[in-house]
Amino acid sequence: SDSHFPVPISPSHVDYCLHYPQLFPSTGQADNSKKIQFADVGCGFGGLLISLSTLFPKTLMIGMELRDKVTEYAKEHISSLRVANPGQYQNVSVVCTNSMKYIPNYFKKGQLSKMFFLFPDPHFKEKNHRRRVTNPFLLDEYAYVLEDGGIIYTITDVEELGDWMKSCLENHPMFEALTEKELEANPVVKLSSSATEEGQKVARNGGQAFQAVFRRIVPTNQA
Ligand code: SAM
Known part of the structure; x- marks a missing residue:
């Protein structure tokens, strides 16, 4: 069950003070100009976000991870980086949640500029394809939370999943x-x-990776 983690009832209930305390020191909502823009879905230990944090120091980013122990590890890693590098890594956080259910609770329409789906679980059996994080129903949801021109990054070492995504x-x-x-x-x-940790493992073992990077299109005027 998902009962072990709290879920915000809407994107305006996401606690920015909790995730980015130095940037949002007082309680209350984030103002509209400072919303999370990157989401790493199934972030695992958070290696990608940690690299992105210094590359895009002004952008707020979050990892969503289902396993609570893995989320805790990633959180502690970010905390220790914040202590060791004052003023840095303040824009990155992770949350324990089921991204297949709760994306719309975290992000409003057009909020995100990048979404990442890196080395997602393959769910090989046909009947389990609906559990894949890039299934067609969820793509509708991602198109909703991405801004016009926003980008989805996917990669996997499982060729069949790569073709499918x-x-x-x-x-x-x-x-x-x-x-x-x-x-x-x-x-x-x-x-x-x-x-990411998974990407490094694949590279170490000399494995191939299959990447698909797509842009959310700007809808043409249908009038
Ligand atoms: N992206 C990371 C990387 O490249 O190292 C982790 C890849 S790992 C193979 C897949 C991760 O997705 C796991 O940590 C798993 O717990 C997480 N995951 C699977 N289903 C999820 C869901 N519905 N919501 C959030 N995370 C999920």
Whole structure:
């Protein structure tokens, strides 16, 4: 059950003071100009966010992780980095939650500029594909919380899952693939394959990784 973690009833109930205490010292809501913009879904130990934190020091970012022990580990890692590097890592946090159920509780329409799905659990059996974090129903939800032009980064070492994620995104009316040129010019594409714990494991073992990076399109005026 999900009863072991609290869930905010709406994005305006997300406690920014708890996650980013130095940036939001008093209790109350975050003002609109300072909302979380990056979400790492199934962040594991949080390696990607920790790299992104210094690359995008002005952007608020959060990892969502289902396992509470893993979330605690990531939280402690961030706390110790904050202590060792005063003024840094204040923009990064993690939360223990089930992202497949609660994304709309955390982010409002058009709030996010980047979402990451890095080395998600494969759920090999056909009947379990609905449990995959990039299933077509959830892509609707991601299109809702992403801003126009916002980017979804996916990667896996399981070829079949890589093909599946890519085809779900290709078949969704609200997403289009980045071009080769755009992929090369985007430093986050490279980080998303190398900065997570799982990515490093795959690289150490000489494994292949299958990446799909898509943009949420700006809807054309249908009038
Ligand atoms: N992204 C990390 C990386 O690349 O190192 C972790 C990859 S790990 C294979 C997949 C992670 O997704 C696990 O830590 C798992 O607990 C988490 N996860 C699975 N289902 C989830 C869900 N519904 N909500 C949040 N996290 C989930």
